């Protein structure tokens with residue numbers, strides 16, 4: 899079963915759909931949205947870091963350099979490692995176009 903959820907990025911007011919099997923970043927790119935900066939797409943660079951404001955989610959492996967245990971506990975996550983389990987409200991934490 900492929901469930902689909904609505905992801906809303908509150909900073910830009912952008913929303914897009916994302917299936918439970920897809921990362922939030924991949925879904926965003928697939929729908930030509932740019933509300934979260936895209937970097938390595940592999941959980942290593944921290945560009946796609948977001949704060950999850952509401953909703954249920956699972957995370958794949960993330961670099962603790964960018965999201966340590968305390969940050970994870972407070973709802974921070976890397977969008978390229980973020981799988982929605984309900985509709986999500988997120989806020990990007992790295993400004994678009996920020997230097998690496």
Ligand code: FES
Nearest residue numbers: 937938939944978
């Ligand atoms: S794009 Fe590099 S950590 Fe997500």
